[in-house]
Amino acid sequence: MIHQLKGEWETRDAKLIPYQTRIKELVKQFDEITFELIPCEDNQLADALATLSSMFKLSKDKDMPLIRIQHHDQPTYFHLVEEVSNGKPGYFDIKEYNKSHEYPPNSLENDKRTLRRLAMSFFSKQGCVV
Template identity: 40%
Template sequence: MGLNMAIHLDAHELIVLGDSDLLIRQAQGEWETRDIKLILYKQCLEDLSKRFKSIEFRYIPRFHNELADALATLALMLPYLGNAYIDPLEIQIRNQHGHCSTIEVEPDGEPWYHDIKRFLKTKEYPIHADGDQKRTIRRPSNDFFLSGEILYKRTSDLNLLRCVNTQEAKMIMNEVHSEVCGPHMNGYVLAKKILRAVHY
């Protein structure tokens, strides 16, 4: 699809960047394409490549491919309606990433899950809780699991997610945004990675 777009834009010289070492080496002809399902794609690639004055395939590691990740995120956010015209994008590269993480602190200084944890441990409600508030604590408590002092939430596929307090949440967010957990990626994958950081 990318090569067809370049042809329609009347490009004559092209550099193709890909984050799959296998596919780039196959496109370069360094490695053989053996999968029967891919042979037709390889032939199509060779036919399209002949329409350029020069074409070069380069491997780029995924963690160096932040622009592609950003464009993929943008593509997921914007619906494309068939033949609708899309204005060209002007992209400016910043020296550092911008991010904002807002984590609210509970007024009483306790973590958000404090009442659920206490209910699981002692079957007690907060002193001034009315009927609705007690029900609000009791109902979700069925989805939580207490192991020692650590509270986990059960997911629909029966995995456990560790509940974290404000300080732990800030530490996780800082690690993710400083790329300790790997490179930046689109929003959905980044959220899954944060969940995996507290997933047991």
Template identity: 35%
Template sequence: MAAKLRFNCTNNMAECEACIVGLKIAIGINVYELLVIGDSDLLIHQVYREWAVKNPKIVHYVQYVQKLCKRFHKIEFRHTPRIQNELADTLATITSMIKHPNTDYTDPVDRELKGHLVHCSHVEAEPKGLPSYFDIKKYLEFGTYPEDATSNQKK
């Protein structure tokens, strides 16, 4: 199965969306035991709660994946590097080549996901209520960093 996301999102958001679509398909066909093979080591460790979710835009995605996992009797996530995952690479290539004739078309899966908190439009809010580019714009205009900026953030 291949799905094409028809909205702008980060790679991590796309990984989560793909995982959610796959889990929902498995649930829809009454799968009770599932092996999820993915190339996002980050997502797998976050789903297993081994790594913290630091990006506020991803929190709701990971929580929703964890919620869907509870629908299975047994579920295992296994990391496979993209270079070794020929099937995923082939599906991604094929999907990127498919052009829908109607540019206003919205996939049914996308429409279905919009009702849940996992969709990117629900996680765009910034913690301080400011746009995500605010600190960058302030730096470009005045050459100043936020008071709480770490050395990594300044880079």
């Protein structure tokens, strides 16, 4: 779009023509304006916001919805990991099952199935099944 706005490229995509027209109208309201091309990998937040904004129906009579953005020092999944209350690592049950072929006390059938599935691909540092 930047190349089209600068007149370097022609706008051929019919879906982009209304956007280009609207931007050209808005540009007239500024004394000076610059456009910068941002690589896709650096534009993830803008893409996410554009997707999010397309989900709202807006009208002139209603307030716009508030979108709160927070920045975390660690990746989001880090905040979802629960602490193990018993002080044992998350792989403890898998390792014990591979040693003894016994399930943890009070295991439900679904838990047992999951444990068997996980235990099949669990290896120690030496490359042997624990």
